[in-house]
Amino acid sequence: MVSDFLQKTFLDNTVAAYGHALLYIAIGIAIAHLLKRIILRRLKRWAKRTTTSLDDQLVRLIERPILWLLYLGFCYISLQNLTLSKTISQLVTVLGVIFAALLLVQLVGSVAEYSLRIYGFIHRDQPNMRQSLNALIPAVRVFLWAIGIVFVLDNLGFDISAVVTGLGIGGVAIALASQGILQDLFSYFSILLDRPFEIGDFIIVGDMAGTVVQVGIKTTRLKSIDGEQLILANTDLTASRIQNFQRMVQRRVLFTLGVAYETDRAHLENIPTMVREVIEATANVVFDRAHFATFGKFSLDFEVVYLVETNDYLMYRDVQHQINLAIKQRFDQAGIEFAYPTQVIFLNSVGATPLS
Template sequence: MYLDFALLIAVVLQAAIWANRMVSTYITFYTDARRDENPGAVSVVQGVSFLVRLVIWSVALLLVVDNLGYDVTALFAGLGIGGIAVALALQNILGDLFASLSIVLDKPFVIGDFIIVGNLMGVVEKIGLKTTRLRSLSGEQLIFSNTDLLSSRVRNYKRMQERRVPFEFGVIYQTTPDQLEAIPAMVKSIVESVEGLRFDRAHFKSFGASSYDFEVVYYINTPDFNAYMDAQQKINLALCRQFAEHGIDFAYPTRTIFINREEEANFPGEMAEQ
């Protein structure tokens, strides 16, 4: 009897050792293959492997205890209240853990992506078991719990295939109709002359308070913000040169005041006091 019991314990322990070794081998293979590709997934998987090993050894322990003659059901019932208290205490931690798994599996972003969460933005530096860390443009580190991060709207600019750029400008009201009609074609030729841009449209949009307002839309075939700013700078400089050549002036805030001379004549005393 004791020999059978010892043999059973040996089999259970050996099975647990084999299962633990299989998990370790798989984790090592996975992390070596993806360490450079997705370091965030590596860190999360390593943390999950600890939980898997914990489950393996817990099952092995329960099998041994059960074969010792103890009532495992009664043991669970006795630990029920304590288990509930522990579960409540670990609720947030487990929530962040499962959120990290969701990030790794669904991949809304990976390390190196530039994302915006609410009114905060930065480059993803680390995806951990409980938190995700971003490096903001001004240099400080932003730390989000994984649960809060997934419950927020995340804008991933790294996944942008091309950037749509609308911009507006105005010209003064002294601009002639012929000049106004020529401006869209002018803008189109300027945008098409810049490499990497796709012109969409240019229109005389509206009559502003002190200007004729135009709206332009183009696309740039890269998500890089610096490339977008370089392209916009080239467009702005070319517009300044073209308008100068054609005698077109950009608008600036102005206000025209009309004085009625007849009203002045009706109130000579009041005007004199002023």
């Protein structure tokens, strides 16, 4: 009785064949749950021991796609043991390809997003990193979905070469119509990856200077010293020479002192020592050199160089202010006069009678 029932045929398949298919599906589900119990639970315990929540998010992101991929794979293998009609076989193939593509795109996208988040966590001390990641993640998703759609169409029998050719022609037309926008977009990614500056950096581009407050897809905004907002196209930034003062460890300062030509040799020899003593007595400053450099038009010029141990512009100005006051005081005490533009006129009186 049982053997006769098992040999009965429904839709070109025996009851035994249906039973074998269900058995394979049950075994596959059991294997999937076993893997979930052994591997995923260990991953969850490992993630809980870490200090960040990124590991827990990764496990949650990959858990469902992996399980559903296993279920789908076991079901597809089980159905291969059955004799299916052409229509049903094609329907199963189409549904399997679509669901597999969706799950793979979701899985790869989750891993890619997790990788970017980890990179951002490692460089969390850079304020511009979060904005950069928020711009990259949607682009990665669009790229993965595009690959997934092409994969599905290719496996469903569509002529991918014709589709790609059509997309290529349309892409060229769109590129020509929006050339400026695309240039700024690629420049944005160049700034994003190369990082010549970050938010909060003080930069000089050509004749414009300011602090970076925002890096957008098309433009970058600076706040100038006077307070107004400067908006620069990203293409202009990547094509220009940029001076970034934020990454300067030391500021080298060179200035000149001009004393009167009437200054005697003893004072001239003593001036470098006086300047050195003044600079070395100033905090956050390293003396470099001081020399009698040139004979000017109306002064004897000394060249002085020192280093400020910070990139803070206001501190540099405060230091120079203190040094200037101290040098003026030392020169006044020593009786050394600073030079200023002078002109000497010699008069020759024609026919004057010499004094006897």
